[in-house]
């Protein structure tokens with residue numbers, strides 16, 4: 167039993183409340199990602215689980231035990247930080263085993279665990295190198311190794327990829343996903359502001375905003391059925407297109423073919439749910455920028471009422487800035503009320 171439960175957790179710095187009552191249940195072996203914009207409280211929440219920040223009120227449980235008053239080292243959690251903070255004068259093996267040695271573990275057991283972590287992370291060829299002789303990705307693997315040797319119930323990752331360049335970020339992300347597969351039953355909590363990392367790694371995503379949970383769910387549930395405008399706009403790339411509705415009509419007076427639109431304040435549609443048409447359709451505009459990505463073409467266009475939107479075209483489609491385009495809504499559409507809450511009943515598939 168190594169799940170993590172947060173029960174009405176709050177954090178105050180003086181008079182300022184930065185975590186405003188958070189309830190989350192993370193099952194044993196689950197990979198849970200906290201995602202949200204800068205300053206929403208992701209790191210604070212993770213540090214409260216780790217024991218690096220005091221909990222102002224509420225409970226944190228790890229493996230069924232309330233850990234609020236336990237020292238970080240007694241919580242069964244190991245944290246991997248954004249800056250790997252390796253000891254520059256120690257080789258890789260010493261860096262990984264140092265914490266255990268300091269806690270009086272026998273040499274044989276430290277060596278055994280370091281070798282096992284090095285095997286899992288494919289660091290065996292580098293065990294006697296110093297950190298300066300490693301790439302950024304290898305250094306981050308050593309930092310992860312330092313957590314693995316402790317054999318924790320819960321791994322806590324605080325933006326571990328943000329110091330790596332784009333290519334290494336993808337490679338290390340895949341390694342972390344594999345690691346989760348290898349270390350069966352170990353629960354992982356991972357903080358990022360990058361929704362692509364969240365979508366690709368998580369079993370469960372917790373979307374945070376301003377110290378509160380906006381929605382919890384599996385990646386595709388959040389993508390397909392966001393609870394509100396914030397989650398709809400945050401999850402998915404490119405961002406969902408939003409159009410204001412007035413009595414079911416778009417700002418240019420068009421009534422889009424969406425059941426239930428009359429009661430909604432905002433219509434949301436992803437770039438792949440806009441089907442190009444020669445005439446008629448629901449939305450028209452002029453292309454401003456064309457992005458050729460190889461496996462897709464994204465056309466950014468400006469509608470007659472001056473709104474920037476984006477549509478996905480098939481690979482190889484030839485488009486130019488300045489061209490006029492028209493689209494029918496041809497896929498899942500999302501409707502939101504004036505408070506930004508999803509109106510679920512109307513969010514149904516259309517075959518326009």
Ligand SMILES: Nc1ncnc2c1ncn2[C@@H]1O[C@H](COP(=O)(O)OP(=O)(O)OP(=O)(O)O)[C@@H](O)[C@H]1O
Pocket residue numbers: 179184202203204205206207208209210211359
């Ligand atoms: N020691 C502190 N004293 C006062 N306010 C703090 C302190 N530490 C963090 N905060 C505030 O708490 C809020 C949450 O910070 P936190 O670092 O958890 O956000 P985050 O979501 O991890 O952001 P980022 O993605 O930028 O790291 C922020 O508004 C921050 O300014």
